[in-house]
Amino acid sequence: MNSTPHQPASYMDEHFVAPAAEDELFEELQDSPPKRKFRLSPAGKIGVSIVAFWLLIALFGPFLAPYGENDLPFPDDYSEFQAPRPGAWLGTDFSDRDILSRLMFGASRTIGISIFATLLAYMVGVALGIGAAVSGPRVDMVLSRINDAFLSLPTIMLGLVVVAAVGSSIPILIVTAGLVYATVVYRLARAIGVEIMVMDFVEAARLRGENTFWLVWREIWPNAAMPLISDFGLRLIYVILFISSLSFLGLGVQPPRADWGSMVRENLGAFQSYGGSVIPVVAPAVAIATLTIAINLIVDDISAFSGGKLSGRI
Amino acid sequence: MFTLILKRMAIGFVTICAVSIIIFLGTKVLPGDAAQIRLGQEATPENLAALRERLGLDLPMWQQYWNWLNAFVHGDLGKSLAGDAPVNELIADRYKNTLIVSVLTAAVGVPISLILGITAAMFPGSSYDRVLTLVTVSLVAAPEFFTATLLVLIFVFWLGIGNAVVIGSIDGKSFWELIQHFALPIGVMCLIVASQLIRMTRAAVLNVMSSPYIEMAILKGLSRQRIILRHAVPNAVGPIVNIIALNLAYLVTGVIVVEIFFAYSGLATLIVQGVQTRDFVVVQAVGMLFCAAYVVLMLIADIAAILSNPRLRHPK
């Protein structure tokens, strides 16, 4: 130690001043982080390409399919669960129809029904949910309690009850799935709506004397749209699973029409007829799984971008 | 806190009532009533009216509902429209299968999922965590019958163990024999439960681990073990019990698909048959059982959340 008794024990006793220009302005530091750009992760890119692939099949599949959905590729050689062979690249099903063609027809039905049902769920759920958030405590209370009653039933049970009551057809399936999932969308839309309603800028607009129309369209909707749209993918997954499960139980799309869920069910016999091909069960199951998992990969990217807040809301 | 729990139980009671109304009315909207369905071709206006009177279908709607509910509460689930068999008998044959698979799934799946979920939360971002996340995310998004297909392919077709359908009686089987008997259905159900449960447990523990009092515990120099056991776990128990109950409730869907897939008879196959044959007495009865189980599990989930909140447990 080379300090002498006269020197301070610490340099803290000296008055240190960093060099600075006397006229320095000390601008306030910007406190918001730079805007992030949305970018797909590698997994997200795989997701997008798989979803795009299935959407193309859903749109054009019925026109590109080698056979009609109920045509027999080999009328002269009838045998169930045939292994893949030229002319039927995925083999044949329990009544010797071409799996590949049925898969392509099924794509447009499964995906089409699901998309329309999800859109319906959004229209009903968002309208009522935002409506409840804006309309004040009484309307909100009534709507929310009714919604809670429906939410306290497992979705598949609601589906079963409806099908038991009014039977099964494609429009009924769309409406059923749409209304069943409208309850979930309602809850989300209401939660987002209420969250925005308590923001000061909404109160400021009300205090200004703005009417409800302005509040909903200019103050609430622009802020609710993004979280709602980014939730669409997740909802679509659940609707696809719901529709496929109903079809799998034999209560959805009715034979002889092809649909991925019902294809799994009608070909379950392949697991018992040893020696037959198992592709008739595996192919539609894999088709659904790839589609829903691929959507999920995209959803993950979106929710990571929006701060992962979405999953916390549901 | 006591009043909160009572309040929640009251809400649960009201919910069950509301659910029973939904189920009752849901099966009433279809054209044609039980009398018509039973008599079918033989229906004449006279015997229709007579049967309606006997079944109480001429009464006002609310009275029919009341009679149905009253009988249900007293254990009389009505008579099947197909074959006139009492629903109680139909259920007696089948409820064991459903119950055994559900209970065994809970017994096996829940502890494994909790361990996996908590360990994943302890090492977030590790390759173990990432693999687990990838698997669970995929399983959550995939349909139940895909998981079943996968297991059948692996075990039955690849490893040559077991059978793609569940056959045989369960009478006189021991615990281990039952597990073997239902190995594949239980396996599928466990995977379904685990996929959600692992994800949610991991999130719950991570949520607690990122709270300021855990950071404080680190800055107090406590050991890792102590931080987890004394600070994190007690605060995570409530959310985790809540999550377990929620996921067991979700099993309702899984059990239906699994019974159909493995073609053994249980309550779920009964209700699906009921829907197909429009036997709404069966649909009402079994639907009500499933929904009641679901509502009760949800109730347990919420009460667990209330009980675990220290602010409510130790009021000012």
Next chain:
Amino acid sequence: MTTDIVFETQDLHVSAPQQDGSVIPIVKGVDFQVPRGKVVALIGESGSGKTTISLSSLGYCKPGLAFSGGQARLLGEDLCSQTNEDLRSIRGNKVAYLAQSAAATFNPAMTINEQVIESVVSRGLMTRESADARALELYQALDLPNPDSIGARYPHQVSGGQLQRLMAAMALCGKPALLVLDEPTTALDVTTQIEVLMAFKKVIREEGTAAIYVSHDLAVVAQIADYVVVLRDGEVKERGPTAAIINHPRHPYTKRLMAAASPWSAETLSRIDTEDVTHRTTVAEAVNVSAGYGITWNGAPRFKALESIDMTIRKGSTVGVIGESGSGKSTLARVVAGLLPPFDGDLLLDGRQLEPSYRRRTRHELQRIQFVYQMADTALNPRQTVGDIIGRPLEFYLGLKGKEKRARVDELLTLVDLSPEFASRHPDALSGGQKQRVNLARSLAAEPEVLLCDEVTSALDTIVAGNVIELLQRLQKDIGVSIVFISHDLSTVASFADEIVVMNQGKIVERGPTKQILSDPQHSYTQLLISSVPEMRQGWLEDTLASRGSQ
């Protein structure tokens, strides 16, 4: 190496590694020392890196940050390079941390005493009995009520001021050589702050521990610190003994900071030359107003937030409403605005009765009373541009459209010292102070007669807040608008209100011209409040408590 230095940093760098591989520097080469038994204050605004630097003394970085250079030496050992295992034996033992919010840092599921003693007991440094005795000693030293039983409680069962002191007990239990206090009194009301501050000072002196005291408030720091380090943007701007810094600040930033803080002192009074405004015409008035929350059968609220309030707002003058949390001061503003209709009493505008609820007021009435929110972050719609936000009242109240509207938006932006090009930006591209200016411009766009400003500066950094106050003063002179300025901060209110209203527990305890209230407070609460505001001179704390004790 001298053992007289408990802790020192040498060219300390901390940075935030980004996902794309780039690195954002947070702390850029900081040097300071903490001599044995001394208190060193780290002063700075948000983003100065003061908390990050203080945590380096525990070898800790917040998630997302990492040490990237230099050393942080505790008792001669560098902590930056140590493993978690090594650090564990140091934390809670040689160095202890006290966080800003005790409510969040106590585990809600454990009793207080268990948390206070667990650090030493779990490591076998003390037996449970001796730790309990030590805790009791600390509870007494910290002037906690019921020291024998308070430890058996759960954190949510004690008040905020008590919890803050209990956290000090938790930190001191292991007799650390260094105590780190991170804004420990910021969340407290001034009358509570003074007690907590005194308790801290006393216990630090008795224990002889060295401390790092992190704060944004120079006046508070002047009471407790031996040395001050002024930080800005991760760099040391000025450093030295407290007396030197507060009496002779040399760096322009420090000077600016001191000027903006408009610190309270005896001489502040002499500088106040408020003109007598009582002869001015009354614009708005609250007469015998009572209000609250939760409706009961007879229309009286379950929780009364305001009782029999009379307030007069005069043309072109400022009424300062001052009170602590829960005093009802913000409720008063909401009642005048019509957001919370009173259940009793009248609101008058130009002598005419005003509808209690804003919903039933005319557009013209709404236009004349404008509300300015505290949090500009939530008061501006993030999906609208600044131009839209300011333009809407112009269109809605004044019917301006197109070019006319745009020209007026530009004028308003210029009025609040923003350049017209801000009109095309969204709020998230603005800093906190800029947002508050836009917030103000929106209210001014309505050409109101009364501005209700609810804690408009409390979320802002000292210098920015000072600028906003200056702006308000200038606007009042130029436009002649009447202002109701609600704040918990007496020195801010004193700096520009013409009249002051002091509120406590939903009632007005005293009112009058600013100078009169401040120089000759009549009500005991007003006296307590005024004497609790820290002055920027050393020894104020002791003087105040001594004078209170002698009374």
